[in-house]
Amino acid sequence: MIELTLSGRFAGKKLPESFFLETIEKVLKFLGAKGNFGLSINLVSCQEIRKLNKKYRQQDKSTDVLSFPLIEKKQILSNRRGSAIIELGDIFICPDWNGKKASREDISERVAHGLLHLLGADHEKSPLDKKIFDKIHRATKQKFKTIKNWQDQI
Numbered sequence: 001m002i003e004l005t006l007s008g009r010f011a012g013k014k015l016p017e018s019f020f021l022e023t024i025e026k027v028l029k030f031l032g033a034k035g036n037f038g039l040s041i042n043l044v045s046c047q048e049i050r051k052l053n054k055k056y057r058q059q060d061k062s063t064d065v066l067s068f069p070l071i072e073k074k075q076i077l078s079n080r081r082g083s084a085i086i087e088l089g090d091i092f093i094c095p096d097w098n099g100k101k102a103s104r105e106d107i108s109e110r111v112a113h114g115l116l117h118l119l120g121a122d123h124e125k126s127p128l129d130k131k132i133f134d135k136i137h138r139a140t141k142q143k144f145k146t147i148k149n150w151q152d153q154i
Contacts (some may be wrong), residue, residue: 071086082132
């Protein structure tokens with residue numbers, strides 16, 4: 001089960017929760033993650049994401065996605081709380097990053113990217129995690145049709 005909190009708009013409209021849940025569920029299945037998870041997804045302006053990036057990462061520039069995990073990777077992997085919800089954290093997405101309007105596929109890819117960070121993956125520090133990120137990015141572009149799990153072809 002996924003407990004999802006949404007805020008913000010994409011192209012002036014609220015995207016349905018099902019749009020986000022589909023990507024989240026596919027990423028979790030792809031990784032073999034089991035359990036009940038909670039997270040928030042916030043669609044924000046370039047100004048807002050730039051402020052967050054400056055405040056928390058000391059980078060005075062906008063970006064496409066930021067993630068703020070509430071739990072460490074080892075806690076997720078070792079969690080055996082049955083039906084308890086594991087609160088993963090918050091994802092902030094800028095749909096208009098870099099002066100371009102994002103497509104629904106772009107938003108899906110950013111959700112997947114942010115979720116990987118909430119799950120403890122770090123493409124900047126781990127070569128294996130980098131391969132997983134690359135594979136998830138390819139899978140989102142293919143709508144997860146051809147890749148069965150993250151271990152295939154790594």
